Amino acid sequence: MKVDPSDFRRHGHALVEWIAEYLAGSERYPVLSRVAPGDVRRALPDAAPEQGESFESIFADFERVLVPALTHWNHPGFFGYFAITASAPGVLAEFLSAALNQQAMLWRTSPAATELEEVSLGWLRRLMGLPDSFEGVIYDTASISSLHALAAARELVMPDVRERGMAGRADLGAFRVYCSEQAHVSIDKAVILLGLGQRSLRHVAVDADFRMRADALRTAISEDRTAGVTPLAVVATAGTTSTTSVDPLGEIATICRREGVWLHVDAAYAGVTAMLPEYRPRFAGWEQADSVVVNPHKWLFTPFDLSAFYCRRMDAVRQAFSLVPEYLQTPEGARGVRNLMDTGVQLGRRFRALKLWMVLRHFGAAGLRAALNEHLRLAQIFRAWVDADPQFERLAPAPFSVVCFRGRPAGFSGTAEELDALNARLLDAVNATGEVFLSHTRLNGRFALRLAVGHLRTTDEHVARAWELLKQHLSQS
């Protein structure tokens, strides 16, 4: 059962060829998988084989059963959700990382992973212009990053929560977390998990451009204070999931500073554009936040998963979570060396920094800026087409690489619901072509299509094709 180097070589080289073909030629597949629910399950046996099988036979099943069941996030026609890219250096780094199998819970269990995390997060932070007062840590997802932000905020507001918890305590009042109506659902899940409850989350109204209204936030906090409810944190979003709107970070930061409330900025998608001089001003104010999350696995060409969490109060994260049993004590820990297990709920941590480091070096700052600018350019072209066509209408500003819009055929005279249904059919029809994949949202209660540019291989041609398909199918919807 040992690793046979010659077998590994043979299969590894074959895989390199397959992946090279795949990364360069994913257009050969429909973007959205066409299998039906249960197809994969039914095509595979109910039990593991008794005897080991050859890699060839496993790989044959991979191609036969699994490949048709992939939705191709690497297809240049993938315009759904937030489009992402598994770039070549990122994929190679993950290959290496899997082989090294580092478990970076303690400095000594992987000095390389521990310190490269600090180095690469420092590089990324400086590229985005966040000050040195932010310490970084890598988590898997923005859900976990934001959870840690709110856990740290809870720790500061309820210093004995770690020991005493919240249940059955007459001495604790009510607490409130604020985010906009457009904030990500991960904030809801975080308050649920933390035992604060969804009722503690106040969804502050947005303006016509889907940005949190600072005046509404001020009023909400003031109402709560009057009612004896303690503000625990504000989550501002820089690049919301539906429309990529940016909350007024400067105003919100001022409110939070005055109120003494933790400010967490969810910049998971758009934060990387702070690398661009012309976009950086949109983030003004985030340097005053207590914590910021940016996801290189979203729009920085790093294979999923890698979420960068920056915090000016990492002491509060440590205070909340540091807990070192005897079997994990080390001489370095006793001397104050940083052990990553102290800054999180997960003890185990894989070597994610390697891919971020390789991606940053492979592209260089100039290359990253060029790639982001290209995606912004493509989205703005699409936006201009929508704006110029009387049969389409844009439903939100498009400040980054996402455009929200809908079709409205000439002479359409149905109800709002009928228009929603028409656009839902349009979306399904366009996605059914297999050439592109768009997703949707609802804005002011109305169905909106979303086109998100974010894959490195997406060109003018793919965006034009999406537009062509939309026009063509609108006339048939």
Add this chain to the structure above:
Amino acid sequence: MKVDPSDFRRHGHALVEWIAEYLAGSERYPVLSRVAPGDVRRALPDAAPEQGESFESIFADFERVLVPALTHWNHPGFFGYFAITASAPGVLAEFLSAALNQQAMLWRTSPAATELEEVSLGWLRRLMGLPDSFEGVIYDTASISSLHALAAARELVMPDVRERGMAGRADLGAFRVYCSEQAHVSIDKAVILLGLGQRSLRHVAVDADFRMRADALRTAISEDRTAGVTPLAVVATAGTTSTTSVDPLGEIATICRREGVWLHVDAAYAGVTAMLPEYRPRFAGWEQADSVVVNPHKWLFTPFDLSAFYCRRMDAVRQAFSLVPEYLQTPEGARGVRNLMDTGVQLGRRFRALKLWMVLRHFGAAGLRAALNEHLRLAQIFRAWVDADPQFERLAPAPFSVVCFRGRPAGFSGTAEELDALNARLLDAVNATGEVFLSHTRLNGRFALRLAVGHLRTTDEHVARAWELLKQHLSQS
């Protein structure tokens, strides 16, 4: 900035060669890295390069700066913590998974990842003899698996916790979670995160073999009930981190059933041995648990990270966490198809099932059993050596592949503290050789060395060498 297939091929093939050498020849490195804190950081620049760099130059720095800073979890002389293996099929699967870059939040965003998770977890479950009533889901770590177990238990005991939380509520009493004194620290972190507080966690006494005392659990629950404290969950461990002791699962399950309390079994390390007919009886009772966690990334040759969570009440997990915003609604979801985002706090999920599936097929059930038996055999050889040598003493039973022991030189007449210090020096001296790496724990307050067998390339020779080094350095300590 597009992927150049010929570049990818060239670097990919070079990497396959490097990894093949590495996996087959990790003995060439010292197990535990010899760098000093700060070495990696100081060897790298403070900022990302402005222009992109060649893969060759990035890789040269990888070899120069990072390789010396790796602790080689893949070294056959790695006997620390729980030894693990990045097996060849697992590494290749991770390579593929990185390239495919599936984000399996919804069935439609990756039918392959969604259904293969069900299939491969079903295979693993049947191999271990857990009944079909357990539904599985893959998380990153056992910390997150156990967190979900306790969140689900909290949901059932406090059905309005999701909406109302716990703070400032006069109607809620106090709650209790029970685990043994030997349970993993992740249970502490979970109760902290969930807002229950460490005070809610009762560490039940263990017997002389470090197993939870069922009578002490019964007494604790009864005392709590009398005091008006509601039992929320019991966490039993099958393979504790220090000594791999197994709590009496049958007795504990009976208590939990009678009391109507959620039983979570942390079998992260040892659960896989339920594949072995002669070991399965040790797990009797876990089939009555509400949830079980087993980590294929520990002792099933799957690269880190992959934690398998099995639950008979996945409805409670969904009830706790399912929250589907408009932009993530799909026709399949409306028809009841399973979307993985509904069973967890993390929205994003990578394609982890691929490596589990490939590992299970590559080894086959017979191959896995043979590999586990080999590790058990090696550990028992070492245990016999310790037992036979008057200068060493075993400090705990060794039911699986971990042996806890210490040296006690002939004629030693110092205090218990001096013996601890001597063993700490012995550990450092042996680890300093670079040939092996052992970790430690404390048992009944005394320093204990731990030798854990779990790497596929570990042979009689490596175990013998560890023993030789221990004997040699004991005489000098």
